[in-house]
Amino acid sequence: MKDSKDLLVVGVGTMGRPYLQAAARLGLRVRAVESAATWEGRPRDLAETFYRAAVGPEELWNLAVTRAVTERAPDGLVSFAEPHVLAGALAQERLSLPGPSLHAAVISRNKALQRTTFADHGVPQPEFRLAASVADARAWMLQRLPVVVKPLTLAGSEGVELVADAAGVEDVIARRAGEGTVLVEEAVMGPEFSWEALIRDGEVLFENITAKETTQPPYFVELSHRCGHRFDDPLTTARVAALTRGVIEAIGMRTGLVHLEFKVDERGPVLMETAVRTPGDYLPDAIGLTFGFDLYEAVVRLHLGLPLDGLPPAEPVAWAATWFPTVRPGTITGITGVEESEAHPGVVRVRLRKGPGDTVRPLTSSSQRMGHVLIAAESPSEREDTLKFVRETLRVSVEQA
Ligand SMILES: Nc1ncnc2c1ncn2[C@@H]1O[C@H](COP(=O)(O)OP(=O)(O)O)[C@@H](O)[C@H]1O
Ligand SMILES: [Mg+2]
Known part of the structure; x- marks a missing residue:
């Protein structure tokens, strides 16, 4: 080289x-x-x-x-x-x-451009209404409750909220009156997943599915990610493959990293959103551990037009996860169990960005989480055991405000 x-x-x-x-x-x-x-x-x-x-x-x-x-x-x-x-x-x-293409980049930066592009490309996605203000979508929302209101260009679940009933519609119209254009969508109920892939000239070279846990509505803050997920039924597997390829085709993705999110309901997978950048929440670390390669280096190589030097394996070599501890709002009075957690063989690292004396606000977006734990286990069941151990061991005490 x-x-x-x-x-x-x-x-x-x-x-x-x-x-x-x-x-x-x-x-x-x-x-x-x-x-x-x-x-x-x-x-x-x-x-x-x-x-x-x-x-x-x-x-x-x-x-x-x-x-x-x-x-x-x-x-x-x-x-x-x-x-x-x-x-x-x-x-x-x-x-x-080499890059995703300007077309893919522009579409990925705007949830309304995504919905309006995917509508005619056969990508399964929620019914949506693009409205100049939340109030403009009142009648649409009332007919389709529950619905989700979201801004066009933010991230980390910021401003994304579920509206459950008619009173909620009036409340969200009053609270978000000044916001301007919003996307309102049918609420898709079901477990959430993401797909991370390395693409070269539109061709999928590597892919991973991540299973997620998020907080309960009205806000959807991500709490854990388990990489190397496999669906056990062939129909869902095939539909996920069709959805992901459909997105790549619709956005005109050329080269780089793609990260997209979907939920699975009785229709099968339904697209939440797509991005042409590094996934957050330390997912590249977890994906690298799961498949035994350096995802960052692979991305660098793709963008320089260098060969990948052997594709990453298609089968997991370990079972990684990231977990985000959360606590009730208030002031942290103490944290215990960090060293004990770190000593567990399945725990790669514990990184907390809050400590005693710090304030914890209500959990409405990713940025309010207090840190993360990276796990890599030898089997899916060991991964569950490790997650359980850390959940029980890492204790944060809070004095309520
Ligand atoms: N139409 C929807 N139905 C159900 N849940 C949704 C819907 N849209 C978004 N969500 C939830 O909110 C989260 C954040 O929304 P998303 O569109 O991914 O915005 P962000 O850019 O903030 O990640 C999603 O990961 C999902 O859990
Ligand atoms: Mg998202």
């Missing part, structure tokens, strides 16, 4: 660092665009140049990316997360670099 290849990573923070580490292992010349918010902690040893993206509207990433690519055109570009997808795809398009 030529070690002179030049990679630009857009967005690093904490969770994007493994891209830089993979690039270093590959001997690449690396530059990165980093947010001013995490600028001080940027890993200077992992990139030769950092470009600073000011905090503010997403378009500011484009300013920094354009600066980087006009200074020197890279051989490949990896966009890390949602705010980086458009700026990255613009540069990829302009420089003819």
Whole structure:
């Protein structure tokens, strides 16, 4: 491999660092665009140049990316997360670099563009109404209760809520009057899954299904992810394959990482949303542990047009999960069981970002969770045992406000 290849990573923070580490292992010349918010902690040893993206509207990433690519055109570009997808795809398009395609990037950034694209591509999805305001969707909602109201471009379940009855309709109209355009959808009831895949020129090279647990309505905050999921009936398996391929085709996905979410009800799988970026919640770590490869390095290779050096295995070699401990709102008075949990053979790490004295707010979006535990076990049943052990062992006491 030529070690002179030049990679630009857009967005690093904490969770994007493994891209830089993979690039270093590959001997690449690396530059990165980093947010001013995490600028001080940027890993200077992992990139030769950092470009600073000011905090503010997403378009500011484009300013920094354009600066980087006009200074020197890279051989490949990896966009890390949602705010980086458009700026990255613009540069990829302009420089003819491997990427999801501008079409896929634009659609993935807007839930209304997703629904309106998938409607005629045969991708199973909820009935929806795109409304200029929540109030405009009143009659539609009343006829289809329960429904879900969601903003077009946020993430992490922010602003996504279930409306169960007529009183809830009036309440959400009053509370979200100033919001402008919203998407209102039929509420799909059933277990939730996600699909993560490596795609090259529209072809699926690797795929993983993740089973999820979320909080009870009205908010849908993700609480755990179990990778390497298999459906036991062939019909669901076939329908999931059709849904995922349908999405790839509909968005015109070319190359990179895709992450999409679906629920399964009596119709089969029904699409929630799709993204062309790194999945959150440390899923790449859990997927890598499950299939025994470095997902970050595979993504870097795809974006440089390098061979994958042997495809990741199709069968799991371990059974990984991430779990997010949650507590009632209030002030944390103590946390016990961290070391005991870490000592468990199935636990890879326990990372808590809150401690005694910190305030815990009601759980309405992912950002309010207090940390995560990464698990990798030798069998699905050991994974359940490990999850149970950690759930019982890691104790957070809270004084209610
Ligand atoms: N139409 C729906 N029916 C049932 N649950 C939904 C629906 N839309 C969203 N949800 C739930 O809300 C979560 C967040 O919604 P999503 O569209 O994925 O937005 P975000 O970008 O915030 O992740 C989903 O993962 C799912 O659990
Ligand atoms: Mg989502």
